[in-house]
Amino acid sequence: MSRKRATSYDVARLAGVSQSAVSRVFSPNGSASSKTRKKVLAAADELGFAPNPIAKSLSLGRSRMAGLVVTQYTQQNYPIPLKSALDVISKSGDSLLTQIVDASDDGDDAVRQLLLKRVDFILCAASLSWNATMECRDANVPLVMINRRAECPGVDTIGSPNAGIMKEVAELLYDRGARAPVFLGGGVRNWVSVERCRGLVEASAQVGLAPPVVLDADFNYDGGRAAMRSLAPCIGTFDAVVTASDAMAIGAIDVLRQELALKVPEDVQVVGHDDVEAGRFQAYRLTTVRQDMHTIFSRAIELAFSKARDFGRKEESIIVQNKLIERATTTSPADSSNNRTR
Amino acid sequence: MSRKRATSYDVARLAGVSQSAVSRVFSPNGSASSKTRKKVLAAADELGFAPNPIAKSLSLGRSRMAGLVVTQYTQQNYPIPLKSALDVISKSGDSLLTQIVDASDDGDDAVRQLLLKRVDFILCAASLSWNATMECRDANVPLVMINRRAECPGVDTIGSPNAGIMKEVAELLYDRGARAPVFLGGGVRNWVSVERCRGLVEASAQVGLAPPVVLDADFNYDGGRAAMRSLAPCIGTFDAVVTASDAMAIGAIDVLRQELALKVPEDVQVVGHDDVEAGRFQAYRLTTVRQDMHTIFSRAIELAFSKARDFGRKEESIIVQNKLIERATTTSPADSSNNRTR
DNA sequence: TTGAAAGCGCTAACAT
DNA sequence: ATGTTAGCGCTTTCAA
Numbered sequence: 001m002s003r004k005r006a007t008s009y010d011v012a013r014l015a016g017v018s019q020s021a022v023s024r025v026f027s028p029n030g031s032a033s034s035k036t037r038k039k040v041l042a043a044a045d046e047l048g049f050a051p052n053p054i055a056k057s058l059s060l061g062r063s064r065m066a067g068l069v070v071t072q073y074t075q076q077n078y079p080i081p082l083k084s085a086l087d088v089i090s091k092s093g094d095s096l097l098t099q100i101v102d103a104s105d106d107g108d109d110a111v112r113q114l115l116l117k118r119v120d121f122i123l124c125a126a127s128l129s130w131n132a133t134m135e136c137r138d139a140n141v142p143l144v145m146i147n148r149r150a151e152c153p154g155v156d157t158i159g160s161p162n163a164g165i166m167k168e169v170a171e172l173l174y175d176r177g178a179r180a181p182v183f184l185g186g187g188v189r190n191w192v193s194v195e196r197c198r199g200l201v202e203a204s205a206q207v208g209l210a211p212p213v214v215l216d217a218d219f220n221y222d223g224g225r226a227a228m229r230s231l232a233p234c235i236g237t238f239d240a241v242v243t244a245s246d247a248m249a250i251g252a253i254d255v256l257r258q259e260l261a262l263k264v265p266e267d268v269q270v271v272g273h274d275d276v277e278a279g280r281f282q283a284y285r286l287t288t289v290r291q292d293m294h295t296i297f298s299r300a301i302e303l304a305f306s307k308a309r310d311f312g313r314k315e316e317s318i319i320v321q322n323k324l325i326e327r328a329t330t331t332s333p334a335d336s337s338n339n340r341t342r
Numbered sequence: 343m344s345r346k347r348a349t350s351y352d353v354a355r356l357a358g359v360s361q362s363a364v365s366r367v368f369s370p371n372g373s374a375s376s377k378t379r380k381k382v383l384a385a386a387d388e389l390g391f392a393p394n395p396i397a398k399s400l401s402l403g404r405s406r407m408a409g410l411v412v413t414q415y416t417q418q419n420y421p422i423p424l425k426s427a428l429d430v431i432s433k434s435g436d437s438l439l440t441q442i443v444d445a446s447d448d449g450d451d452a453v454r455q456l457l458l459k460r461v462d463f464i465l466c467a468a469s470l471s472w473n474a475t476m477e478c479r480d481a482n483v484p485l486v487m488i489n490r491r492a493e494c495p496g497v498d499t500i501g502s503p504n505a506g507i508m509k510e511v512a513e514l515l516y517d518r519g520a521r522a523p524v525f526l527g528g529g530v531r532n533w534v535s536v537e538r539c540r541g542l543v544e545a546s547a548q549v550g551l552a553p554p555v556v557l558d559a560d561f562n563y564d565g566g567r568a569a570m571r572s573l574a575p576c577i578g579t580f581d582a583v584v585t586a587s588d589a590m591a592i593g594a595i596d597v598l599r600q601e602l603a604l605k606v607p608e609d610v611q612v613v614g615h616d617d618v619e620a621g622r623f624q625a626y627r628l629t630t631v632r633q634d635m636h637t638i639f640s641r642a643i644e645l646a647f648s649k650a651r652d653f654g655r656k657e658e659s660i661i662v663q664n665k666l667i668e669r670a671t672t673t674s675p676a677d678s679s680n681n682r683t684r
Numbered sequence: 685t686t687g688a689a690a691g692c693g694c695t696a697a698c699a700t
Numbered sequence: 701a702t703g704t705t706a707g708c709g710c711t712t713t714c715a716a
Contacts, residue, residue: 017686017687018686018687018688019687019688020686020687020688020689021685021686021687024685024686031685031686032685032686033685033686036685036686055692057692058692058693058694059691059692060692061692
């Protein structure tokens with residue numbers, strides 16, 4: 001029967017109490033005698049009543065909606081963030097408004113949209129201009145930058161040690177006999193890529209690898225292929241490829257094997273980044289870096305909540321450990337000892 | 343300056359007009375003299391005013407939010423739907439509330455959540471019980487089922503000809519010399535899988551293929567691997583594998599090549615479904631079926647809008663053509679003519 | 685504990 | 701064309 005949804009007034013009338021009594025029964029800290037409560041609940045049940053969240057929002061001044069900005073790449077290769085964010089947010093009964101931006105764009109427009117929609121806070125996994133960042137502050141909307149740096153103070157930040165983990169990558173490579181790495185990145189506008197690159201360059205010097213040759217390309221499969229092809233004239237001058245994304249790594253491997261007739265990992269070792277599903281395919285078994293996205297997003301939300309409670313507090317900066325996953329695109333210890341003795 | 347956001351009253355006062363004048367200026371069909379309009383716009387600009395969508399929703403009785411239910415599989419392998427839906431919805435200034443359900447679950451809970459949030463309509467790409475379907479109707483919330491069937495009348499439906507396209511798949515396979523196909527599906531609770539299976543079975547009879555052996559497994563890479571392994575004792579009895587998803591197809595290919603020492607496509611041809619990114623990797627070059635997700639979602643939204651306009655109208659059922667994409671896991675015409683002559 | 689009443693910020697019918 | 705007013709469905713003081 002599709003008549004209009006019941007309101008708290010309908011429930012009140014049926015239960016023979018005031019509307020505010022109904023409101024109290026449905027409020028976490030409402031006080032009501034168990035007698036009223038029972039009457040109200042019965043009436044509510046009979047009418048199929050549930051409080052209207054929109055009216056609630058208007059009254060409370062909080063929309064109970066969170067905003068999430070992710071790049072298309074993230075959305076495609078990390079099923080986790082969306083799902084994680086959704087789970088955490090839903091748990092408290094809130095909703096999630098998602099905006100997807102192209103990898104090459106910043107999140108400014110997306111954030112502005114979310115601000116217009118009056119979200120309570122924003123998680124942003126895309127770069128953001130100083131202006132857009134300030135707009136959040138002016139609107140008193142907590143902003144948490146995920147795997148990006150904040151353009152101005154007062155903004156919480158959380159992410160993986162994108163540069164730091166490269167030390168481990170460099171050590172692994174050195175240990176497995178590689179000496180001359182190439183880095184495939186996504187360009188200077190891609191923050192995580194820049195960090196990963198910097199990390200590799202610094203670590204290479206420390207562990208004794210040659211200074212990496214750095215190449216930029218699209219952050220995807222085709223980008224990896226294109227970059228690798230452009231390296232064809234240099235075959236023999238490098239023995240490892242480190243990429244800023246798994247998609248690029250997989251593209252690189254395909255070209256290495258099928259077009260350049262090189263063996264992975266015997267001739268060239270490859271390390272990716274992100275641990276996407278395809279990296280586990282038997283055809284690749286890609287050595288890569290996995291970020292703990294679930295923790296990142298869960299804690300990002302905690303940060304936002306705490307900021308909402310005390311908007312004036314100093315910004316926090318959290319780093320969630322990531323992990324190097326060894327698979328078959330780096331040589332096994334046994335093989336590498338052969339390499340090293342030769 | 344983080345003072346409270348300006349309301350239409352603030353603007354009205356500053357502009358020296360009534361609050362309703364402000365409302366009119368910001369309404370699509372509001373009438374206002376260009377003089378008032380100018381004053382209002384100036385004041386609004388000065389105060390950084392934008393209408394509060396929550397108050398608007400309460401007043402209008404429409405939340406201007408749409409609900410989307412997708413399975414984890416879809417969200418992971420189809421970046422398109424979310425992005426498409428988002429684009430189409432955003433264009434009209436609305437928001438999108440997404441719910442992700444596990445492949446094995448139905449969308450009932452997700453839909454109920456969305457109903458509580460008072461979305462204006464729901465796009466559901468997960469199966470839905472009769473009950474949940476009725477709850478949408480009772481709440482006067484248009485529901486569009488995407489690539490699933492509706493459990494009761496009055497519900498719009500849109501999707502690909504999941505069974506129909508299998509005729510083309512069967513013909514291709516026959517043409518390329520295959521005679522004995524195996525079908526790898528996702529189980530009876532997976533509607534698209536069931537349809538694709540039915541389509542293949544029917545088409546096989548028509549074009550002269552042997553009745554397909556049907557196997558169910560998880561809808562993903564590991565499922566494809568497991569299913570293929572279980573077929574090891576039957577090597578030689580089949581010459582084609584058709585799967586309900588690309589992920590399964592890729593898993594099957596890896597086992598075929600690496601564990602069963604079979605050649606794809608020479609010994610066994612493989613056809614997947616969905617055209618996921620990994621299918622384009624050079625290591626696979628998977629022949630597959632592509633659905634026009636963008637059109638599906640765009641038109642689904644149109645359906646929902648039209649239903650909202652006239653909730654009583656009869657249900658519509660739209661089919662958006664899909665397309666068989668031939669790549670390298672089916673033999674090329676040249677090879678197959680060899681096959682056929684031998 | 686309970687009820688009455690004043691908002692929250694907007695839209696829309698009504699009157700001018 | 702513009703202003704006045706009554707909602708939309710809640711939460712939350714304030715009294716009782």
